[in-house]
Amino acid sequence: MSYDPPRPAGRLLLTPEDKEAPARVRRLRALGLGSHPEPSLDVFAYSLAELTGAPYAMVNFLGLEGQFFAGLHTPAAAPAHRGDGTGALLGRVLPRDHGFCPHVVARRRALALEDVSDYPRFAGNPVVDEFGIRSYLGAPLIDSTGTVLGTVSVTDVRPRAWGRPGLDAIKAQAAGLVPRLERREGDGLPPCGPPTPPMG
Structure with missing residues (x-):
């Protein structure tokens, strides 16, 4: 059983409870x-960043305690850094209460935050202060067993008007990636190829 320490009152770091985590971990292990x-998922993340024009793109799998970006794209000259002045950049591992993907997993549906400062529930999230994240667009990876494996998402350090085209695009990319992930279980083929078609 995991323990989530109490969060400071007023910060509204309302990370949702994740009752499906044990089943998800078993499914992720079965899929490797x-x-x-995953180099192929890094390629996918790069293509997703190109598709949306966002500086950060991730294929994120959630475990019992945290998040792991098996696919990750960050800009060569990252515009976001920790607010503490250390200059630390976004890596492949984040605690479960960082970012917005845990909300997508719990909701089992896509989430578009055009400016996180407009939403008290999300504005106090650590990634806002630590990495300067201002906007988010993500969709769940729901496999054929009904398990939410994780998310496909992009973030920006400025507000973004994702709109319906952005929401539809991220959902389509998530839906298109799931069969490539499940194919690994049957024949070991890696997920490959960029997301299509381009937005706009």
């Missing part, structure tokens, strides 16, 4: 996902 970087 969630414990190491």
Whole structure:
């Protein structure tokens, strides 16, 4: 059983409870996902960043205690850094209460935050202060067993008007990636190829 320490009152870090985590971890293990970087998913993340024009893109698998970006794209000259002045950049591992993907997993549906400062529930999230994240667009990866494996998402350090095109695009990319992930279970083929078609 995991223990989530109490959060400071007033910060509204309302990370949702994740009752499906044990089943998700078992499914990820069966697919060989969630414990190491996947070059093909890095390519997918790069293409997703190109598709949306966002500086950060992730294929994120959630475990019992945290999040792992098996696919990750960050800009060469990252515009976001920790607010504490250390200059630390976004890596492949984040605690469960960082970011917005845990909300997508719990909700089992896509989430578009055009400016996180407009939403008290999300404005106090650590990624806002630590990495300067201002907007988020993500969709769940729901496999054929009904398990939410994780998310496909992009973030920006400025507000973004994602709109319906952005929401539809991220949902389509998530839906298109799931069969490639499940194919690994049957024949070991890696998920490959960029997301299509482009937005706009």
